Amino acid sequence: MDSLLRTFADQTINGLVIGNIYAFIAVGLALIFGVGNLINFAHGSIFMVGAYVGWVCVTWWGLPLFTAFLVTTLVCALLGVIIERFALYPLRSAPPIAPLLATIGVSFMIDQAVQIIFTPNPQAFPNPLLAYRFQVGGVTVGAIDLLIAGIGVATAAALYLFLRFTQWGWALRATAQDREAAQQMGVDVVAVNRMTFAIASALGGIAGLLVGMYFNTVYPTMSFQATLKGFAAVVLGGLGNVPGAVLGGLLLGLIESYGVAIFGATYRNLFAFVILIAVLVWRPNGIFTNQRRTAPEPLTGTFIARSRPVHIPAWAIAALTVAALALPFFAPNPYLLQILTNAWLLGMVALSVTLVTGTAGQTSLGQAGFMAIGAYASALLTQRLGWPFELSLLASALVSAVIGVLLVLPAFRLRAVYIAIATLAIGEIVNQVILNWDSLTNGAMGITNIAPPSLFGWQAIRPHEIYWFTLVLLILAALVQHRLVRSPLGRTWRALREDEVAAQAFGIDLNRYKTLVFAVAAFIAGLSGAVTGHMYSYISHETFTNTTSILVLTMVILGGMGNLLGAIVGAVALTALPELFRGLADYRYLIYGLTLLLLIRFRPQGLLGTD
C-alpha cells in the first residue's frame, strides 16, 4: 500500500512537470486564438527555435541559465513579430482560413531552416540541474522539476498581472472580446495583435528551452508533436481562455501520466485524445468555463471567403479530362505517371475535404484516419477472407463511411475550430488503435503482400494501368460529388455552413445532414486509402499520418474551398511541387514553404476561388 502511494505521488509529479510544459505551449496558442482567431500551426516551430536558441546560448557561448532565458525570450518574441508582420499582417482582410495556411507554410520554412543550420542530428543539452534530486517523504523531486514549476508559476502570475492591471493588457482582452468594438474605442488592434504574437512566441520559446533542458536533447522535429499536444491542452481548457489553457495543460499532463501508469506507454496518445473527445462532447467550452454550450460562432459562416470561383468553361474541363486520360500514350514516363497517380489519389481525399469543409463548413483534419480505415479494411478483407478486390474496395469504403460517422458523431455539436481539433484527434485515435490492436491489424508489423488492384482479371500493375485506374476513380468521385453539391442536398449542406441556427429554424435536421456529409467524405477518403494500400503492397500505422491530413487540407485551401476543380488542382500542385524542387536538395521544403506563403499571399481565396 505504501509503495502504491509512493507510485501515485511520483506519477502525480511526473504529470505536473510535463503538464507545466504543455501549459506553456497552450497559453501561447490560446492567446493567439483569442486575439487573432487563428490556429497557429507555426507555434511548435517557435517552440523548437526557443530550444535551439537556449542550446546555443548554453553550449556554444557558455552563458548562464538566466541570460539564456532572456535571450531566448527576446529572440522568440522577435521571431513572432516577424511572422506576424510578414506572413499574417498582409492577410488581415483575407478570409480567416488564409492565415492558417500561411502559418503552415511558415512552420515548414522554420523547421527546414533549423535543420539546415544545425543539422538534423539531435544535440545534447547538458544540464547540471538534472543531477540534483531530493527525497521528500519517499517521493523523488528534481531541481529541474522545481525550476520548471517555479518559472511556470512566475510566468502565469506575470501574465495575469499584465492582463489584469496594465493598459496593454486591457487592450488585449478588449480585442479578444470584440475586435470591432475595441477598434471603435480607439484600441490599435494591429499593434495589439503584434504584441500578442510577441508574448505568445516568447512563452513558446521558453517552453522549448525548458523541454530541451528537461529531456537533455534538442532536435528539429520536436515541433509538430508540441503543436498537437498544445492544441489538446487548449481545447481541454476552453479555446481562447488563458487560465483554462494553463489548467488544461496541467490536466493533460496528469491524465497522460496516470494513463501510462495504468495502461502502459504505448497508450499515451490514445488516452489523451480519447479524453479530449470526451471533454469536447460533454463540455465543448472546456472544463473550466461555466457555459455549457458553445456560443454560435461567426467563424462557421465566415470561414468561407466571399469570392467568386474562377469560371472555367465546360470545354476546357472536358479537354483537360481527355488530355489526362490520353497522357500515358504521349508521355509514358513512369516517373511522371506515378507523381500524377499520387495526385489523383490525394485528389480524391481533397475532394472529400472540400465537401466537408468547403461545402458543409465542418473543418476536417482527420481525413488520413479514414484513408487508414479504408486501406486496412480492404487489405484484411482480401487477405484474411479472400474477397475479390472489386468487392473489398466497395466494402472497405463503406466500412470507412460507417466507422467514420460513428467516430465523428460525438463531435456534431461542435463547430469550426473545435471540430477541426476533434477530427485531428480522431485521426490520431485511428492510428493508435491500429497500432495497438495486434490481433486484427498485426500492430506495428503492418500488413505485407497486399495484392495489386485488379478489376475482373485485369490487374493494375504497370504505371499507366494504375494511373488510369486512379484517374477514372477520381473522375467518378468528382462527378458524383458535383451532382450532390448541385442537388437540393448540396444546398442544404451550404445552408448548414452559412448559419446553423437559421438552418435549424427552417426545419433542417442538422445531425442528419452532418451524418450524410461525413459519410460521403469518409467513403471517398476510404476508397482512396484502399487503392493506396493495394498499390503500396505494405501498410502500417505510419503509412497514413496526420501530416497527410494537414497536407490535404492545404491542397483544398490552396485550390479554393468548396471548389471541386480547385481541390484537384491543389492536389496536383502540391504533389508536383516537391518533385519539381528536387534539384534544390536540402532546400526543397524551405522553398516549398515559401511557395505556399506567396501563393496564399497573392491568392488568399485559393487558386480557383471558393465555391
Place this chain on the structure above:
Amino acid sequence: MHKRTRFYLRVLLMTAVSLLLAACAVPIQPAAQTAPPSAGQTSAQTAEPIYIGVSGPLTGPNARYGEQWKKGFDLALEEINGAGGVNGRPLEYIFEDSQSDPKQSVVVAQKFVADPRIIVELGDFASPASMAASPIYQRGGLVQFGFTNSHPDFTNAGGEYTWSNSVTQAQASPALADYAVTDLGLDKLAVFYLNTDWGKSSYDLFAQRVEELGAEIVASEAYLPEEKDFRSALTRAREAAPNGLVLISYQADGALIAQQVAQAGLDVPIVGASSLQSPDFLNLGGEAVEGVYIRGQFLPTDPRPHVKPVVDRYIAKYNETPDFFAIHAYDTMKLIAQAIELGGATREGVLAGLKQVKDVPSVIYETANFDPETRRVVDPQFVNLQVVDGEFVLWDGVKPNTQ
C-alpha cells in the same frame, strides 16, 4: 449545331495543346544530386560512370540517417574510385530524397526504374517507405538493396530482386537475450521497446529466447517513437522489481530512458540492443549511459584489421567517430562494387553478382555471405560491449552486482 461544333473543336484544340505541353515537359528530369567527384581518380575519370540510385531521407524527421549514409558512401567511393573504379569505370550514386515517406519513395522508385543508367538501388530507410517501393523495383528488374531493413518480411515480400545485408531480428534478438541472461546473469528483466515493426518483432523474439533460457520478463513497456517522457512508465516498471533493464530502442529515445531511469528511482544494470551503439547515444546520454551493456555489431575502437583502418580513414575525413549507419552504408557500397565486378555493370549483372559473392570483406561482419534463398546475411557476428568512461569498449567479462 454550329455551337456544338465549336465546343468540340475547342475541346480538341485544348487537348492537343495540353498534351503537347505535357510531352515537352517530360524529358526535363530534375537535376539529381550526384556524389562529388572523389580525389585520386585517374584512369577511371575518363570512362562513363556506373550509377547507383539511393532512395532515403535527406529532409524530414529521419534526415539524420540519410546524412550518415552519405558519409559512409562517400568514403567507400573514394577508395573504390581511387583504386581505378569498377572494371575501369568510376562508381557514382544519385541520392534522391524520399523523406522516408511512402508517397515519395514510390515516385523515386519509378524514376530509378525508368532511368537506364541506374543498375542497382539502395534503401529506403523505414519499412513503410521501403516496402511500398519493393513491388516497383521487383517489376522493373532493378535490385533493391535495403541495407537498414530488418523487417523480417522485407526480402520475402519483395521477391527475387529484394536483398538486404541488415541483420534480422531473428538473429539479433536471441543474441541480445543471451548477453543479458547468460553472460550478465540478469533473470528478472524489465523491457522497454519501440512500438514499431522493428521494436515489436525484436521484442517477441527476445521474449521467446528469455523464456528458453529460464529467465523472466517482469515488466514490458511498448512506447511510441515520439515519446519523450518515460518517467511514468519507468515508475511503473520499478514496481515490478526487476534486476535488469533491457532497451530495444533507438539512440535518442534510448539515451532519454537511461537518463530518466535514475530520476524514477530505478537502479539496475541496463542492457541495450545494437541500435544504441552510436556516438549520439553517448553524447545525448552523457553520465547516465555510463556502464550500459550493448550487444553490438561493430566497435569503432576495435583494433582488428577489418575495422581499424576504415575507422581511421573515416575519422581523418570527417573528424568524428562513425556510427553504425555510416559504417553500414560503407560496407554496402563496397559489397555492391564487388557484385558489379563479378556480374557486370548491368541490372541483371548486379543480381547475378549478388548471388555469387562469397566472403565479402566487411567492417561489421568481418566477412559476409548471403543465403541466395532468403537474400540475407548468413550467421552474422555480434560483440559484447559496455560504455566505460564515455566510450564503447569490449565487455570485461565481470557480471554486474545484482541483489
